[in-house]
Every structure is written in structure tokens, then in C-alpha cells.
Amino acid sequence: xxxxxxxxxxxxxxxxxxxxxxxxxxxxxxxxxxxxxxxxxxxxxxxxxxxxxxxxxxxxxxxxxxxxxxxxxxxxxxxxxxxxxxxxxxxxxxxxxxxxxxxxxxxxxxxxxxxxxxxxxxxxxxxxxxxxxxxxxxxxxxxxxxxxxxxxxxxxxxxxxxxxxxxxxxxxxxxxxxxxxxxxxxxxxxxxxxxxxxxxxxxxxxxxxxxxxxxxxxxxxxxxxxx
Numbered sequence: 041x042x043x044x045x046x047x048x049x050x051x052x053x054x055x056x057x058x059x060x061x062x063x064x065x066x067x068x069x070x071x072x073x074x075x076x077x078x079x080x081x082x083x084x085x086x087x088x089x090x091x092x093x094x095x096x097x098x099x100x101x102x103x104x105x106x107x108x109x110x111x112x113x114x115x116x117x118x119x120x121x122x123x124x125x126x127x128x129x130x131x132x133x134x135x136x137x138x139x140x141x142x143x144x145x146x147x148x149x150x151x152x153x154x155x156x157x158x159x160x161x162x163x164x165x166x167x168x169x170x171x172x173x174x175x176x177x178x179x180x181x182x183x184x185x186x187x188x189x190x191x192x193x194x195x196x197x198x199x200x201x202x203x204x205x206x207x208x209x210x211x212x213x214x215x216x217x218x219x220x221x222x223x224x225x226x227x228x229x230x231x232x233x234x235x236x237x238x239x240x241x242x243x244x245x246x247x248x249x250x251x252x253x254x255x256x257x258x259x260x261x262x263x264x265x266x267x
Contacts, residue, residue: 041157044087045071046078046104047119048097052142056091056149063150073097075104082108089157090116092136094127102134109135113180115156115193119144125233132237137193139230155220159197168203171264173242173250175199187245194219195238202252202262211259235260 041064047053053071060067070085072078075096082090090108094101101118108116118131122141131139138156140149168175174183177200180191191199201210201218216227219234239252242262253261 041067041089042085042087043067043069043153044078044081044085044090045069046073046075046090046096046101047071047093048073048095049093052093052119055146059146059149060153062146063153075099075101078104079107082112082114087114089153090114091119091153092116093119094131102130105131105134105136117152117156128233129237132192132194132233135190135192151220156193158221159193159219168200170203170206170262171246171250173203173246175203182241182245184245184247184250187247189241189245191238191241194234195241198234198238199242199262202260205262207261207263209255209259209261215259 043060045053045056047056057069057071060069070081070087072081073096075098078090078092081087092101092104096104105116105118108114115137116135118136118139120127120131120139120141122143128139137159138152140152166177168177172184175196176183177196180193180196182189182191182199197218198215201215212228212231215231219231220227235252235254243251249265250262251265253263255261
């Protein structure tokens, strides 16, 4: 695995490098403290995954994310201040695949990287249809008649699961297991962020005729509204 680390805090860089050497002994780590150089490294080095801090000295991590997404679908995990939902939602909206809240532990970081890489490799190439809602899994595109939108790999995996379980209640635990491989403490809040973004996209392309309905404290259902 080749990982690109875009982070300007030297202490965090050292911490992450130690964690990666423990979790991925054969990995190659490329690092830079500048966002512009990070974008260039994605083009030149073709890493397998990017770990991106949102606060950089030259340009913001959001700008880096936008620039990378203009030409690459490489998996990107953003580093955010823990529980800063505004940054989390914005990062996911711009195309981040996952996020990790600071401060974080080595085991959590290793787990996040492993699950994102696994998630990318386990999304099927099939297409799914529900009513007039069409999910092109391989291209991560959701459409309904004349409207369409792009999905992140995480959103694609979630919607793929919902569309294979129409009108069935999917619990927090089962969805967390699909995304991360485990139902870890605090996963409910993270999952709610993903569902909120995905629900907005589903309702946008379907003009509100299809939605992901929340069952508080239990889980979610994909269904035609008022059916």
C-alpha cells in the first residue's frame, strides 16, 4: 500500500508514520505539509489512499479535496476536529470517503484505512433499480428520470444495501458492520451523517418521491414516500 499523508503538524506526522508501520509494515508513506504539493503528488505518485488534514498552511484541505476530485477517485480520509459536524458534512459532500476525528488512536487509524480500502474493493459492478431510481454501482451514479448525482464509495455501498433490502428495516448495527466491519462505540453518530447526505441525494433526484426513512433508535428504511 502507498499512502499519501497531507499534514503540517510534525508531531501528528510522526505519530501516523509509526501507526502505519505497525499496521502496514510493507507500506510506502509519502508526506507533505502543503496542500498544493499534495495534489501534485496524487498525480505523480498514484498513491492507494490519501490521509488529508483540513488545516494546512497554504490552501485549505477542502480546496485540496476539490482539486483531487476534479481528476481522481482515489480514496480520501479527512482529519477533522472530533464532533465538528460542519466540517465532516462539508468534507463528505466534496467527496471524502471517510473521516477520523482528532485526537485519534493508532488502532482506530489503522482500522479506518483498512475498512476504506476494503470498501472500495468490495463494491459490486452491478446496477440496481427501484421504481425509477437507478443506481449505477460501477460509476457511483444515482439517477431518476432526467436527474442524476454522483455518490461517494460509502454512499454507494449504503444505497446498494438499501436497494437490496427495499422496505426492510436495516438497523444501526447491521449498517455499521457493512461499512466498518464492526459496530464500534460512536458509530451511530457517524452513520447518521452518512445517511443524512445520502437521503438528501435520493430525495433530490427523485423529487422527494423516494426517501430513507429514520426509525429513531433502531435504523432506516428505503421506501417510496407515503407507501
